[in-house]
Structure formats: C-alpha cells, structure tokens
Amino acid sequence: MKQTEFLNVVMPFKDKLFRLAKRLLVSTEEAEDATQEILLKLWSKNDRMKQYASVEAFAMTMTKNFCLDRLKSKQASNLKLVHSNYTDGSASLQRQVEAQDSVNWVEKIMESLPEQQKMALQLRDVEQYSFDEIGKLLEMTPAAVRVALSRARKTVREKLIEKHNYGIA
C-alpha cells in the first residue's frame, strides 16, 4: 500500500484514536505519542491491512490495548500522571461553551470513572459507536456495555449535581 493510500484509510479515524488515547492517558502529549505509535504500527503492517474487516476497529482496539499497557506500566513504576491541561484553549471551544466551568467538570468526572466505563462513555457519547462495536472493542457483551454505560452516565450526572449544589450552598 502506498503512503497516500494509507493516509486516506487512516485519516478518517486518526482523531478518534487520539481522543480515545487522551481519554485514557489524560495528557495531550502522551496521547499524541500513543497515537503516533499506533499509526506507525499500522503503517508497518500495511501490507496486511486489506485482510482486516475494519481497519478502524482494529486500530481502536490497538489504541485501547496500548494505552492500558501504558497505564499499567506507569502504575508499576509508580509514576504519577501529571496533567494540568484540562482546558484545550482552542477558539471554537471557547465559543461553543457557555458554561465553561461545568463542562470542564464533566471531563474531570470522566477521569475519575473506571477505565471500562470511561471507554464506554467515550465510544458511545463522543464517538457514537454502536453497542456491538463497543462490545467487540472492549471484549464485552453488548449487554455488559449497556450496564457500564448506564453506570457511567448516572455517575457523571450525580457528580455534576453534587458539584452544582456544592457551588450554591
């Protein structure tokens, strides 16, 4: 496969890979590195790429596994993730967000979720994947995905309300 061909295949979902990586690794730089790593791995396998039913699903699974491995090795070596980049100062973001503060809170709340719920929420509410796709990606049954997702949504909502009431009181 030629380089341009490869880029055409990869372009539509590279941002999804990055967002999933960022969801798991939190830091933008780490997510960028992870995404780059994944793309290079894909590139090195590009002659076999036609065999995969969905390159996107394959790449997403790779990203998930890669990031989870990263997190595991980080925990093992007792390295704490340092992240101070909650706001992504892009202009379009500033314009869209009226209640910037509580929106940022959603991100922080999502960080506190267990990894599986985090990913379920990311894949469904941000990327709008179907339950079947998410199930395959996370190696769960679609029913289990629903349960995780339901829990995640409820938790985010409860914590938001908590935060909101706290602010008022």
Added chain:
Amino acid sequence: MELHNIEKLIEKYLEATTTVAEEEALKAYFLKGDVAPHLKEYTAMFTYFSVAKEETFTKQVPLKPRKRNYKWLSVAAVAVLVFGIYYGNDYREQKEAEYVLQQTKKAFSLIAQNLNKGTEKLVYLNKFEEAKNKIYKTN
C-alpha cells in the same frame, strides 16, 4: 421536541437503552439552549461530549523512514557480487602473471650467476696468454 418527550428520552438515556438517533435528538435539544431548569446538568454533559469530539490529532507522523525498499538492496548486492567476481578474476590473473614473471626472473638470475662464475674461471686463460708472451719476448 416537547419536554415530556425529552424527559422520557433522558430516562432511557440513563439506562443506556437509547439509540444513537435518540441521543442525537437529546444532544440537539441541550445544545440549542433554552433547557428546562431541572435538566440543566445534562447541558454540561452533552456540551462536553460535542466539544470532546472536536479535538483533533495534529501531530505529523513520520511515515517515510519505516518504508525502506529492500528490493533495491538485493539488486545492489547482486551488482556488487557480479562486479567483484568480474574484477576479482582480472586481479587474480594479474597476480598469477606477476608470480610467473618473478619465477622466471629468479631462474634467469640463477643462470646469470652461474655464467658469471664461468667467466671468472676464464681469467686463468689470461695467465696462459702472459706466459706465452713471456716466451715470445725472450725469443
């Protein structure tokens, strides 16, 4: 969409039984503004989700270095081999010729040495000449 409907969808949403289309409808409602006060918290959620989807990967990926064409490497190797054999043969022949030349020179010098020895011995013939001259002079 009516508030009643939205409330129903929200309930389904929390149980994760909504379809993608229904979630889209919810998102549209909350992003439009003008949200019922008791549903305010969802605005933040749906706003965040749509903002999060805007993020893009902007880093350049250096794809070139990975793509090394090993085909040309083998061609180069074969070329070097052929070259080596061709010129190597020439070189060997030259060496052989030089060796033969050396041997021949050695043989010639050996012959020359022995010849010189022979001519050294011929000096004695002069004695004979001297003696003969002496005899003729006295006569």
